[in-house]
Amino acid sequence: MIEKDRFLPIRIQKNHALLKRISKNHPKRPDIESDQTRRLAGYKGEQAVDFHLRKLPVKEYIILHDLRLSNDKHFFQIDTLLLNSNFALILEVKNYSGTLYFDPDFNQLIQTNSKGEVKGYPNPIEQAAQQCAELKKWLQKRNAAIPIEFLVIISKPSTILKAAPGYAKMLQKVQHVQFLLKSIEKVKSAYRNEIFILKDLKKISRALIKEHTPLSFDILEYYGIPPADIQTGVICKSCSHRPMKRHFGTWFCLKCQSKDKEAHLHAVKDIFLLNNHAPLTNQKICGFLNLPSGDIAKKLLTSMQLPYSGTKKGRVYLPPPACQQIKNLE
Ligand SMILES: [Zn+2]
Structure with missing residues (x-):
């Protein structure tokens, strides 16, 4: 077994x-x-x-x-x-x-x-x-x-x-x-x-x-890539255009016009992968998703049931425990 x-x-x-x-x-x-x-x-x-x-x-x-x-x-x-x-x-x-x-x-x-x-x-x-x-x-x-x-x-x-x-x-x-x-x-x-x-x-x-202790590995540090080189924003699943726009409770692609309610899930996963799964503030995730307000970010992160620690302004989010357990690239 x-x-x-x-x-x-x-x-x-x-x-x-x-x-x-x-x-x-x-x-x-x-x-x-x-x-x-x-x-x-x-x-x-x-x-x-x-x-x-x-x-x-x-x-x-x-x-x-x-x-x-x-x-x-x-x-x-x-x-x-x-x-x-x-x-x-x-x-x-x-x-x-x-x-x-x-x-x-x-x-x-x-x-x-x-x-x-x-x-x-x-x-x-x-x-x-x-x-x-x-x-x-x-x-x-x-x-x-x-x-x-x-x-x-x-x-x-x-x-x-x-x-x-x-x-x-x-x-x-x-x-x-x-x-x-x-x-x-x-x-x-x-x-x-x-x-x-x-x-x-x-x-x-x-x-x-x-x-079992997984290896901690900061990929940006390893390749000497400054955080400013990282392109932020939610990526469209259909045409890879970036950034998608948050519009009436969904994500909208300006290039191929497709809509995707869950497009932010991959972007949130990316930001944790690129930050060595360190805890992240709402502000940092909000900026990465190109969202106009922290309130929308909070709503999305709450709906994802991300674990967090701290309260109010000191709150930091942790990667969802099962997010790394995939068998193939998505
Ligand atoms: Zn698109």
């Missing part, structure tokens, strides 16, 4: 909001676009893995996606964790295409793509082994020691895997996505002793979810 689902990574949502709201010829646009392409491909790879995981017997495995945990101050991230009564299994998902050559001498992964371009990456086997060691430490501290295995999953069936002569054995930990279930079965067959009953596994799973 899936105890922690996978959603569209926040970084992708932040990139998306930023790309919608900087000029077409902004000098940082190419960097953001190439980062976005890479991340979307990675997410697609993870979804391909999830497709196969759905075929696992529901009662045997607890599945936790996208965990970020810490041992003291040191954070580690896990793409997917499977918990079974007998063992835990970490899946590190890679969406690399072309030919992959695992080089043990330099502890590197060398990719040659279809155009013949060569690129080096850190060895994902090493990365996953480190996650394994960190998770072991994390669980031991909570008196929940269980054998932990890992697999590096290549999400593209067409990717060719190669290792240095005499090192083919190291590829045992690397599997194409279509063999995922078989590989999990193989791991399972090596662990025949029950360590935890389901009730205990659920307890561990709850602790993992509770201590």
